[in-house]
Structures are given as structure tokens and as C-alpha cells.
Amino acid sequence: MKENVRVxxxxxGAMGGGMAKMLLKKKGVExxxxxxxxxxxxxxxxxxxxxxxxxxxxxIGSVEDVIKPGVADIVMLATDSFTKDSxxxxxxxxxxxxxxxxxxxxxxxxxxxxxxxxxxxxRLAKENxxxxxxxxxxxxxxxxxxxxxxxxxxxxxxxxxSRRVNSLSPFGELVMHEQxxxxxxxxxxxxxxxxxxxxxVGFAESVGMIADGIGWEVDKxxxxxxxxxTEVDRKSPHGFAKAGNLAGVNMTAEGYVDGxxxxxxxxxxxxxxxxxxxxxxxxxxxxxSPEVNMSNSPEIEGGIGTYAMxxxxxxxVINATPGLKTxxxxxxPRAIMGDMRDRIER
Amino acid sequence: MKENVRVxxxxxGAMGGGMAKMLLKKKGVExxxxxxxxxxxxxxxxxxxxxxxxxxxxxIGSVEDVIKPGVADIVMLATDSFTKDSxxxxxxxxxxxxxxxxxxxxxxxxxxxxxxxxxxxxRLAKENxxxxxxxxxxxxxxxxxxxxxxxxxxxxxxxxxSRRVNSLSPFGELVMHEQxxxxxxxxxxxxxxxxxxxxxVGFAESVGMIADGIGWEVDKxxxxxxxxxTEVDRKSPHGFAKAGNLAGVNMTAEGYVDGxxxxxxxxxxxxxxxxxxxxxxxxxxxxxSPEVNMSNSPEIEGGIGTYAMxxxxxxxVINATPGLKTxxxxxxPRAIMGDMRDRIER
Numbered sequence: 001m002k003e004n005v006r007v008x009x010x011x012x013g014a015m016g017g018g019m020a021k022m023l024l025k026k027k028g029v030e031x032x033x034x035x036x037x038x039x040x041x042x043x044x045x046x047x048x049x050x051x052x053x054x055x056x057x058x059x060i061g062s063v064e065d066v067i068k069p070g071v072a073d074i075v076m077l078a079t080d081s082f083t084k085d086s087x088x089x090x091x092x093x094x095x096x097x098x099x100x101x102x103x104x105x106x107x108x109x110x111x112x113x114x115x116x117x118x119x120x121x122x123r124l125a126k127e128n129x130x131x132x133x134x135x136x137x138x139x140x141x142x143x144x145x146x147x148x149x150x151x152x153x154x155x156x157x158x159x160x161x162s163r164r165v166n167s168l169s170p171f172g173e174l175v176m177h178e179q180x181x182x183x184x185x186x187x188x189x190x191x192x193x194x195x196x197x198x199x200x201v202g203f204a205e206s207v208g209m210i211a212d213g214i215g216w217e218v219d220k221x222x223x224x225x226x227x228x229x230t231e232v233d234r235k236s237p238h239g240f241a242k243a244g245n246l247a248g249v250n251m252t253a254e255g256y257v258d259g260x261x262x263x264x265x266x267x268x269x270x271x272x273x274x275x276x277x278x279x280x281x282x283x284x285x286x287x288x289s290p291e292v293n294m295s296n297s298p299e300i301e302g303g304i305g306t307y308a309m310x311x312x313x314x315x316x317v318i319n320a321t322p323g324l325k326t327x328x329x330x331x332x333p334r335a336i337m338g339d340m341r342d343r344i345e346r
Numbered sequence: 347m348k349e350n351v352r353v354x355x356x357x358x359g360a361m362g363g364g365m366a367k368m369l370l371k372k373k374g375v376e377x378x379x380x381x382x383x384x385x386x387x388x389x390x391x392x393x394x395x396x397x398x399x400x401x402x403x404x405x406i407g408s409v410e411d412v413i414k415p416g417v418a419d420i421v422m423l424a425t426d427s428f429t430k431d432s433x434x435x436x437x438x439x440x441x442x443x444x445x446x447x448x449x450x451x452x453x454x455x456x457x458x459x460x461x462x463x464x465x466x467x468x469r470l471a472k473e474n475x476x477x478x479x480x481x482x483x484x485x486x487x488x489x490x491x492x493x494x495x496x497x498x499x500x501x502x503x504x505x506x507x508s509r510r511v512n513s514l515s516p517f518g519e520l521v522m523h524e525q526x527x528x529x530x531x532x533x534x535x536x537x538x539x540x541x542x543x544x545x546x547v548g549f550a551e552s553v554g555m556i557a558d559g560i561g562w563e564v565d566k567x568x569x570x571x572x573x574x575x576t577e578v579d580r581k582s583p584h585g586f587a588k589a590g591n592l593a594g595v596n597m598t599a600e601g602y603v604d605g606x607x608x609x610x611x612x613x614x615x616x617x618x619x620x621x622x623x624x625x626x627x628x629x630x631x632x633x634x635s636p637e638v639n640m641s642n643s644p645e646i647e648g649g650i651g652t653y654a655m656x657x658x659x660x661x662x663v664i665n666a667t668p669g670l671k672t673x674x675x676x677x678x679p680r681a682i683m684g685d686m687r688d689r690i691e692r
Contacts, residue, residue, distance in 0.1 A: 022501045025502075137499055141495075141498065141499055142499075145495070145678060146495065148678060148679075148680040149487075149491070149492065149495055149678050149679060149680070150642075151658075151679075151680050151681035152487065152654070152655060152658050152659075152678065152679025152680050152681065153483055153487055153488075153646050153650075153651040153654050153655050153658075153679070154654055154658075154681045155368045155371075155650055155653075155654045155657075155681075156371075156681075156683075157681045157683055213680045214680055214681045214682065214683045214684070215681075215682055215683045215684020215685065215688060215689070216683055216684065217684075288681075289650065290646050290647050290650050290651065292642060292646070293642060293643060293644070294640065294641070294642040295640070295641055295642075296496075296638060296639060296640040296641075297639060298639070300499050300636050300638070301636050304499075304501055304635065304636050305499040305636065307501075308498075308499050308500055308501045309498060309499050311501075312497075312498050312499075312500075313498075327678075328677060328678070328680075329677055330677060331674060331675055331676060331677065331678075332491060332494060332495050332498065332673075332674070332677075332678050333494075333495060333497075333498025333499070334494040334495070334497050334498050334559045334560055334674075335497035335498065335500045335501075335502075335503045335560045335561075335634075336560065336561055337502075337503055337560045337561045337562055338560070338561020338562065338563075339561065342561065343561070
């Protein structure tokens with residue numbers, strides 16, 4: 001019998017916990033370690049809110065307790081959004097000769113904004129004979145890889161629009177705050193001017209991946225964020241937006257090729273879009289030959305989509321040649337309904 | 347300067363000619379040979395109906411004239427639908443140490459129906475250090491790879507429906523005949539009983555690729571073909587169906603997993619579907635967590651979709667490790683808008 005795939009969860013929050021719960025239901029894989037700063041010392045299963053069942057005892061530990069050479073096949077890192085914040089953690093994982101998948105949005109295509117760190121990570125991964133990937137639902141699939149797959153049946157691509165219209169209603173208070181739900185327009189302007197409205201992280205990465213993927217050179221990249229002002233009161237489980245205030249934000253970006261805006265990203269995020277007649281969904285429109293006019297409605301929910309993408313890419317990452325990879329380099333993502341060991345080429 | 351990617355076209359008909367016309371517009375690639383039985387000796391450009399422009403002179407040759415060790419990086423084989431018919435040609439290509447992409451539908455997942463030939467092809471490819479791939483729009487993308495990509499963001503997959511509703515109106519007389527357009531129900535029954543209604547080739551391959559891709563074991567596979575009887579007269583450029591006769595055929599298939607039909611394929615093909623209120627399109631519905639409810643309407647046209655998929659996979663095939671590959675093994679298809687040489691890892 002082949003050995004189980006051994007996984008460490010670094011950051012047992014919503015994403016790391018989601019991955020863990022998914023992994024615990026799969027065959028041929030086991031969680032051999034968990035790292036959490038705030039949750040250190042706690043029982044892992046209790047912390048993520050799942051029955052231990054037949055799974056071995058597991059306490060959440062510190063980095064020093066858990067990260068040791070080759071104790072796992074792969075570390076799932078779910079702690080940051082930005083490459084520079086997650087860099088020291090990834091460095092440590094690679095130097096301990098373990099593969100790594102991270103949810104850090106910028107890591108989906110790190111050379112877009114941190115080319116030097118990307119080179120250093122590639123060097124470290126190769127030196128240690130392991131593989132590193134950043135992925136998730138977006139960036140990682142909906143607004144980049146899926147677009148590229150559609151171009152795969154095209155002779156000529158002229159203009160790409162990727163639109164993701166989602167509802168923030170399922171999310172908690174942190175997201176309500178981050179996306180400015182319920183704040184006044186004045187407050188939004190103040191926060192934006194102070195650089196305190198992060199919004200969606202990933203447009204530079206998605207545009208970079210699409211452009212490099214098909215061979216376009218982007219000579220200008222622009223990103224914008226505008227308030228979505230509601231005309232009626234909107235209420236979601238964790239948010240409330242009074243008429244005249246923000247129900248969310250509309251993020252857009254453009255990638256210019258030869259001076260023409262050829263890649264358009266549209267990503268409005270708000271609570272209760274249905275209340276004002278807005279359908280949610282994922283859309284890909286591509287002008288060229290042939291044309292693509294795709295919709296998936298409602299949209300794939302961001303939380304489950306992200307942790308499922310990370311888990312489902314484990315075999316591809318373990319099987320890959322060493323180095324920093326992107327979704328462009330690996331075989332396509334797909335669900336794992338059988339034994340994970342059957343996917344691993346030893 | 348890096349050398350151009352060198353391509354041979356074997357079978358300069360609708361598909362091979364389409365690939366050639368597409369390749370002639372791309373950078374960093376050149377057509378160095380063409381093989382045609384019926385068109386031998388003819389000028390290649392004239393035969394496929396395109397201006398020669400600055401491209402070098404090229405006459406269509408015989409197999410013996412054109413296939414010589416390593417004279418091209420890749421041979422595009424567009425002559426057959428079935429693995430056994432294309433086998434001797436692929437064998438010759440591999441033995442002459444050239445990579446190969448074929449449009450043969452069964453070659454999209456040859457182990458579904460010809461596991462022994464698939465093994466032999468894999469052995470031959472490895473022995474000669476080259477790579478072999480079968481692809482196209484369907485099988486190859488719409489009813490299999492695209493479905494798999496969507497499962498990539500899923501935690502759990504319960505049931506898959508892939509539906510491709512297309513119009514036969516753009517096609518010529520050969521397709522009208524093959525799909526039974528205009529024939530009576532009696533004629534259809536007679537032809538079907540005699541095994542002379544081929545219809546769509548690819549369901550066994552698509553179902554096999556999906557099941558293996560996510561780790562389901564298919565314990566039963568069923569395929570059916572029913573006449574689409576028109577209630578009104580329908581007329582297309584090359585077809586005519588009188589009311590009461592066939593406007594086309596509806597092909598369906600089911601893949602059973604643990605005794606339950608979990609993979610459904612639905613592929614009605616007919617002339618003038620709009621005339622009776624039927625919208626054409628490509629659809630993916632997946633039950634599970636999360637759910638997928640995708641449509642692309644109108645459908646991707648089969649001809650351009652197939653030759654574009656083949657051309658766009660050239661870099662992935664040249665870069666791959668030796669052996670017989672499927673779309674499951676290689677990085678995702680994507681358009682080539684830049685120089686093809688930039689994609690080749692020498």
C-alpha cells in the first residue's frame with residue numbers, strides 16, 4: 001500500500017480550515033501538522049469545528065514545532081494576500097524541502113508585481129527540489145485560467161472581458177469592513193485616499209497571466225475602485241447599507257496592448273445584489289474568432305472555490321518539476337473524488 | 347534568433363487546411379511539408395485556398411516524400427476518426443522521431459476503446475523521445491476538459507451533465523449525409539440497424555476522460571442515437587428536411603458510477619434549430635458543492651474550434667515529456683497571439 005499524502009495546514013482560519021475539512025473527507029491523504037499563531041496549543045479539530053472521528057490527535061503548534069525537513073509532502077499556506085508578507089514563510093517551507101500551495105492572491109502570478117521575489121522563490125524551490133504554487137478561485141481560475149482555456153479554441157483573440165458579479169452577503173464582519181459595506185461616500189473617499197480600501201487583490205495577476213498566457217505584451221495597466229451606492233436599504237446577515245451609503249465596491253481594471261484596452265476586468269462586490277435586480281455570476285466575453293459568450297450563474301462562491309482549488313491542485317504540485325509554478329504551467333485543476341494516492345507519480 | 351517551429355500537415359482537407367491557414371498567420375512557425383493522397387502533386391496554397399504571399403513554395407507530397415527522420419518538430423494528422431485507422435500513420439510519425447497532434451476523435455482518450463493500441467503508441471513515443479496527443483473541440487475541450495476545469499473549484503461532485511446543442515447548417519453535403527439530414531424515419535432505422543449511422547464520435551472518450559480525471563470508476567457506459575424529426579420544413583445551405591423527416595440526430599450517453607448514472611452527455615445536432623425556437627450553445631451543469639451552471643451561447647463552431655485547439659496545443663506537445671498524452675496531462679490550451687518560439691522550452 002502506498003503511503004498517504006501528508007499535508008500541513010499553516011493558518012487554520014476560514015481558508016485553511018476549509019481545506020482541512022475537505023481533506024479530512026478525502027482518501028489517501030492525512031493532515032500531519034497545523035500552525036496557528038493565535039490558536040497555538042488548541043485542539044485542531046475543535047478549532048476548525050469538525051468531529052475528530054478516526055483521525056489522529058492533532059494540536060495546533062508553532063512554526064518551530066511543525067516545520068521540519070520533509071515531515072510533509074506539502075504545506076498549505078493560508079495566511080496572507082501579498083507576496084512580500086508570505087515570502088519568509090514560503091522560504092522556510094521550501095528550505096525544509098516541502099512543496100507549498102498558497103492562497104496569497106499575489107502569488108497566483110507573482111512576477112506581475114514582485115518579479116525579484118518570484119525569481120528568488122523559483123531559485124529556492126529548485127535548489128531544494130520542491131514546487132511552489134499560488135492559486136484560488138480568483139485569481140487562479142475564474143478571471144484568468146478559465147479565460148485562457150476558452151482562448152484555447154480560438155484562432156484569433158481581439159478583446160477579452162472577464163466579469164465576476166458576486167454577493168458579499170454570505171461573508172462576515174471582516175469582509176463587510178474591508179469592502180466598505182454600509183459606510184458613507186465621504187468615509188469611502190477618505191479611506192481610499194489614505195490607501196485603506198484594499199478591495200479585490202488579483203487584477204494585476206490575472207491580467208499578467210492572461211497576457212503572458214496568450215502572448216500579448218501589456219504596455220499599461222490601470223485599476224479603479226468606485227463605490228456602489230445603494231438606492232434602497234439593504235440588509236445581509238453581517239452587513240447593513242442604508243440608502244445613499246455603500247453596498248460594496250466596484251473594482252475594474254484594464255490591460256492595454258499596443259495602446260488599446262484589450263483586457264477588461266469587472267468585479268462589483270456588494271451585499272444583496274438580488275434586492276436591486278442584479279444577478280450574480282461569472283462571465284467571459286471574448287471577441288475574436290470564434291467568439292465566446294459564457295456565463296455561470298450564480299457565481300462560484302469565493303470561499304469554497306478557493307480552498308477547493310488549493311486542495312485539488314495538490315497532486316499536480318507534488319508531481320511537477322521543481323520551481324515556482326503558476327496555473328499556466330500545470331495540468332488543469334480537477335476534483336479529487338477517488339484516492340489521492342492514485343494521482344501521485346512517485 | 348531561434349529557429350521556427352517546423353510543422354507538417356497530413357491531410358489538407360477542412361481540418362488540415364484550417365490548421366494550415368491559421369499557422370500561416372502566426373509568428374515563429376512554418377509549414378515544411380504536406381501530405382495528401384487525392385491532392386498529391388498539387389500546389390499546397392492553391393489547394394487550401396489561400397494566397398502564397400511570402401511563404402516558400404510547397405507541393406503536396408506522398409507519405410514517402412515527406413515523412414523523414416526529424417524533418418519537422420511536429421506532424422498535424424487530420425485524416426481519421428478512429429484510433430485503429432490512424433495507428434499506422436502515427437506509428438510512422440513517431441518512428442521518424444517527430445511529435446504528433448491528431449484530430450482523430452478516439453485519440454482524445456484512446457485507452458477508452460483501444461487500450462492495447464494506446465499502450466503501444468505510448469511505448470513507441472517514449473522509445474523515440476517524442477510526444478503524441480489527440481485533441482479537438484469535442485472530444486478535447488467542450489464536453490470533457492472544460493467540465494474537468496469546472497470541477498477544479500469543487501469540493502464534491504455528485505452528477506455531471508454536459509450538453510452541446512449545435513447547428514449543422516454551416517456544414518456541407520457530407521455532414522448532411524452522415525447525420526441523416528432530410529432522410530425518413532424508416533431510412534434512419536434501416537441505416538442505424540446496419541451500423542451505418544456514425545453520428546458523433548467521442549462520448550466514450552469524453553466520459554472516460556472525465557471519470558479518470560476526477561477519480562470515478564465507470565462500471566457501465568451506454569450510448570444512444572435518436573432521430574430529430576422536424577414538424578416544419580427546414581432548409582439550410584446544403585440541407586433540406588421536409589416536415590416529418592429528420593432534421594438531424596440526438597446523441598446521448600450515460601456513464602454509471604456505483605450503479606448510478608452520474609455522467610450525462612447530450613448532443614443534439616440538426617439544421618436550423620433556431621427555426622423551431624431552439625437556442626444553440628455549450629452547457630455544463632454540475633451537481634455537488636458548489637454547483638456549476640454554465641452556458642456559452644451560441645456554441646463554439648466545431649470546425650474552427652477543432653483546428654484552433656490542435657494548433658494552440660503545439661507548444662505544450664513539443665515541451666512535454668515523451669509518451670502518449672491526453673488533455674489531462676498537459677498545461678491548459680490557450681491562444682497563441684505572440685511568437686510561437688517564445689513558448690518552446692528548448
